[in-house]
Amino acid sequence: MEHKPVYYSEYLELERILNSQHPVSFQEGNTPAHDEMLFIVIHQAYELWFKQILFEVQSVIDIMEKPEINDNSSELQFVVHRLQRVSTILMLLVQQIEILDTMTPMDFLDFRDMLRPASGFQSIQFKILEAKLGLAFEQRHGKAYYTSQLTPADVEIIKKVESQPSLVQLLNKWLERMPFFDDKEIWKNFAGGSFWDEYKTIYENSLGEGEKLNAKAFQSVIFGDDSGEYRALSPKASRAALFIILYRGHPMLELPFQFLNTLIQIDNQLGNWRSKHVNMVRRMIGTRTGTGGSTGAGYLQGAMDKHYIYRELSQLHSFLIDRRRLPQLPQKLIEKLGYKFC
Amino acid sequence: MEHKPVYYSEYLELERILNSQHPVSFQEGNTPAHDEMLFIVIHQAYELWFKQILFEVQSVIDIMEKPEINDNSSELQFVVHRLQRVSTILMLLVQQIEILDTMTPMDFLDFRDMLRPASGFQSIQFKILEAKLGLAFEQRHGKAYYTSQLTPADVEIIKKVESQPSLVQLLNKWLERMPFFDDKEIWKNFAGGSFWDEYKTIYENSLGEGEKLNAKAFQSVIFGDDSGEYRALSPKASRAALFIILYRGHPMLELPFQFLNTLIQIDNQLGNWRSKHVNMVRRMIGTRTGTGGSTGAGYLQGAMDKHYIYRELSQLHSFLIDRRRLPQLPQKLIEKLGYKFC
């Protein structure tokens, strides 16, 4: 495998990367605002990482889109490993806001007006990420405002992503495919006859006085007595997910559990990011409008409450029962969930 | 200065510290839940740090309570340095939640019921901290719920703290004392006659079309045309704070600026902590009630929006104008704000 010798700066295309910072305030006729450089660099760093996150998420989608995932290949390992990497990156991005916190509001004012109407809101990559993870247009906070801030070309790009299968949809399909419950052979000698009927009884008995609402929610989510509200996960998929969480101790459920768990983590980190972002904006411009004319903290606050894409997964944690009361699985199933070796 | 030789473990009283973990689930008759140890240790670590934070905040209050702070002593240095330490500690406490995130909801269920009705809500030290920083009882989210969860003795303790001067009150007094504006000698040749009248004009001219509300807010906060809403900082104090933020470049205003800035930081970190806490609770118990019977994430969400104690400081950032338009201070004042040496 012969190849041309590689030089660090060429390989990283530093010529371009390091010559793409042109503060407006440094242009002739303006007063240079020292902190505008930081403002540009930190946003470029964010966008670089968003590119990486999108690269990882897309590779996960590519795997999940296959007609069938081979459980004995390393495909699911890749899915989990790459989503965990996304989570690690998001942790850094939350931390990275500390650097912007070294810019004072007065320092920001030195160049803020020159940037109008640009706004972090216009980060297409971030919007694409939300769409790929599964945020549907209808679920977005401030829909009208949202489209008004972007160029038509950019709206088009996001619309296209929204029309493709999102990770949450692929997750739903993958969960629905879980074959354990359709196999009558496995369950035929099962004490309760049906696993979920038995589970329901145990769950309801575990509820305290004032927890009637939980029983109702269980019925709706797990059995699908429809509440009419939008749900990304079908009852069938929800049952599979709950089963994975309950019985992750069995080898074959470990990676699926990590998969679900990492999605919840990613959701939470996006939440932490939004919360820290709100605080930063509030500190930076008080209650005034952002550079894009948005009501700044207001929009972010709204997004913070609505944009939990995997809340249906964390909601399942309301339906857990403790290990001591878990229905004992049929021996046949236990074996199937193990490694072949032993 | 002779003294008895000190041994590490005795000095740190490790005998006590390391023998104060007695998981309920480890008691005879119960099934040991491995993760209960972590649950205890992490809460103890939080409480240890709360003790340290209270120690720092109290020392700051002690300084601020003096009839007069000597600007040429190191008193204000201490104030700033110790609050910055509080901020550094809070950053760690936010990070520390990552450790609890290694406990899964199923692991928590193994011992959760045994702890009822205990709840992190019952952390007296955290409530005392909020009170010392300046959260008044009337400003608290869920007042009734709040008192119902604590023992009468603990309610008493917090009430007592609430009756003592809080840091925000002492800040108000300290800001009001600022002598620059009462000294007619300084301002007599000032272009605008009155600094704040001139400032108001410049500020209003800086506002865009749709920003009428900001002009109104400015009038209310800076001049005190009363809006009737609760405010911890008087117009006089708000003017002093705004002045500090605007003219921090002068030596004598640097530490006061750091003081204000650090209070905003502490507020934001408490906000980050609450946000991460909400996420953690949501993940851990879904939408069910917490061990203390609280609606869990619900209460925290409410507190998150209401418990910004220093929001009046960050609100001042709405009233900034950029450096190029700042009124030029009288030469006499500039000198007074400098060091004597030069």
Added chain:
Amino acid sequence: MEHKPVYYSEYLELERILNSQHPVSFQEGNTPAHDEMLFIVIHQAYELWFKQILFEVQSVIDIMEKPEINDNSSELQFVVHRLQRVSTILMLLVQQIEILDTMTPMDFLDFRDMLRPASGFQSIQFKILEAKLGLAFEQRHGKAYYTSQLTPADVEIIKKVESQPSLVQLLNKWLERMPFFDDKEIWKNFAGGSFWDEYKTIYENSLGEGEKLNAKAFQSVIFGDDSGEYRALSPKASRAALFIILYRGHPMLELPFQFLNTLIQIDNQLGNWRSKHVNMVRRMIGTRTGTGGSTGAGYLQGAMDKHYIYRELSQLHSFLIDRRRLPQLPQKLIEKLGYKFC
């Protein structure tokens, strides 16, 4: 399951935890040094976390000490999950040093002399942790110094831990037990006859001109042509570990891979901790001796280079070949390494 109502502060034994801070400088006759409280609290927080880490490591040792680990139970999951928790905690402990960095050297001097000869070096829990992880007495930096600083009782405690099976020893045994290579049935149609002979050839061909030493190291580590130096892992165990790293894509090797990987991580974090600790000590007391009379930074520097307990695992990374050249495993083995289900 009826139980006595639990109250937060009683459950956490806060009465004891929060009343175990008695700064020497606060005693009658001394001048209170404000920062001594921080000094005590941060060390207590470290010790609390060390207790938790020891609890996790001991639980891992307990599992690993069983005559046979059932691969189809969740035992290995527990091992990996708990070691990952240790790693998460260590990450926090590294970060925690930032808090001590808010204490200036002058602030430390205010009480430093009163603590003599106490020293962080006397943390028994940290020494026990090193011993449990596998640091043998003979491998310790500064052996004589080491014992001279501790009370005979404490030396006794550590000696006892050192005499018990350490995690690295249990790892060695567990790796040696790996049955794949002894099963002639599996390998009989294998291209190269012996897997390791074929691997060796490929590896040596992958080496560049100046890498003769790597070939020699490979021979010594993997085949055991003895170099005479101390090694915790036998050639048999090293082969198993290398195999796991190379073929982790197969389901049954995923958790073993995480196991090895987490041990390397823990090692690195202990290294980061020591490095940050050296810097802190260097900043705090320059080149003077520590409170315990140690040469401070000197000892830590020495430990930093020598106390990599799992360096033999990371050393295996020198012996990797890229996936394209990996010997193709026999089909029979591939099946055995998969889940039974499919």
Added chain:
Amino acid sequence: MEHKPVYYSEYLELERILNSQHPVSFQEGNTPAHDEMLFIVIHQAYELWFKQILFEVQSVIDIMEKPEINDNSSELQFVVHRLQRVSTILMLLVQQIEILDTMTPMDFLDFRDMLRPASGFQSIQFKILEAKLGLAFEQRHGKAYYTSQLTPADVEIIKKVESQPSLVQLLNKWLERMPFFDDKEIWKNFAGGSFWDEYKTIYENSLGEGEKLNAKAFQSVIFGDDSGEYRALSPKASRAALFIILYRGHPMLELPFQFLNTLIQIDNQLGNWRSKHVNMVRRMIGTRTGTGGSTGAGYLQGAMDKHYIYRELSQLHSFLIDRRRLPQLPQKLIEKLGYKFC
């Protein structure tokens, strides 16, 4: 101030930033290695931040190069604030290594050979940063190796930076300019006659039995009985720095203290970065040579021990005496070190 409307993606030149990632393994004829994208992006993020750090450090050098810094302007505030920002960025860069840790050694091998002989060692910006901070060519670890790895053009660039005044040199000049000690008027009624003679006596009395070496070092550093070893700070500058550390409580010394303290912090963070880097390299390629043919961990280890640029500042901490024994400053000096206002 009219201006063309700004759009987020154009302002940040994202067209260029986000299209500068071209993994070699993705080229026709090669097997795409998924993780090469991460490898490129993380290095680009590092280089972006290095650009920002250099921008801040250069702006500090520009201020320090002025014939005279006006203490009553905000110049020193800028110096401190910007260096603190550098320190905050470095903290993130240390953390950022965690992301690269999600790449396994096997994943790296998938593309490692294609990059030869590129190496992180060839980061010109990092070398320039070291030079600007004050690392002289003669003080570098592995000088010959160092030049051999770079293109002549790059060596030229660094040589040029090395020939310009570095921050440590400017610091030395600035410290030497400190006028307090030359003003006989101030000291004429001083108890000890000469401040430093009195200080020396107190310091020597504070030393324990075995600390003779400290007395000798004090003599050499503070009075300049030359030891022959290279020193960036003259005795005069060292005295000024020590004075600042001892008497920082006086208003005029607060910013200078922060200046020195932040330089030590930056040094330590570069140390932490190198240490974490060593661990990462060790884990990634074991004891084999890096992509640039360097002995990898070996070089970094050497640099780690030698490249402490501000060690002379932390060494001063060996010469502190506690506050209770500090010589009382003349009243006249105390006043001069205060604000004019009071």
